[in-house]
Amino acid sequence: xxxxxxxxxxxxxxxxxxxxxxxxxxxxxxVDNLWQDPLGAWASDPKLRRLGRWTMLGIEIGLEGYxxxxxxxxxxxxxxxxxxxxxxxxxxxxxxA
Numbered sequence: 001x002x003x004x005x006x007x008x009x010x011x012x013x014x015x016x017x018x019x020x021x022x023x024x025x026x027x028x029x030x031v032d033n034l035w036q037d038p039l040g041a042w043a044s045d046p047k048l049r050r051l052g053r054w055t056m057l058g059i060e061i062g063l064e065g066y067x068x069x070x071x072x073x074x075x076x077x078x079x080x081x082x083x084x085x086x087x088x089x090x091x092x093x094x095x096x097a
């Protein structure tokens with residue numbers, strides 16, 4: 001995915017460079033905040049559990065389409081005609097073990 005993003009001009013390695021890009025865009029008084037964003041409903045805190053469900057929904061809806069478009073258009077990956085997403089199944093059934 002990283003290679004495909006570089007070819008496409010859409011890097012996936014952006015989080016370490018965001019402050020620099022924001023400063024270059026002319027913003028001042030930038031505050032860098034970190035927060036928990038769980039993936040799935042595993043958290044014991046009700047607010048984090050709800051956030052985790054929304055985060056998982058976003059992953060389920062967007063990741064496969066974005067990944068497949070990037071890989072097939074920019075890296076020439078071909079998929080069988082009976083392709084079913086194993087990525088989403090893996091994410092939603094992962095037990096952490």
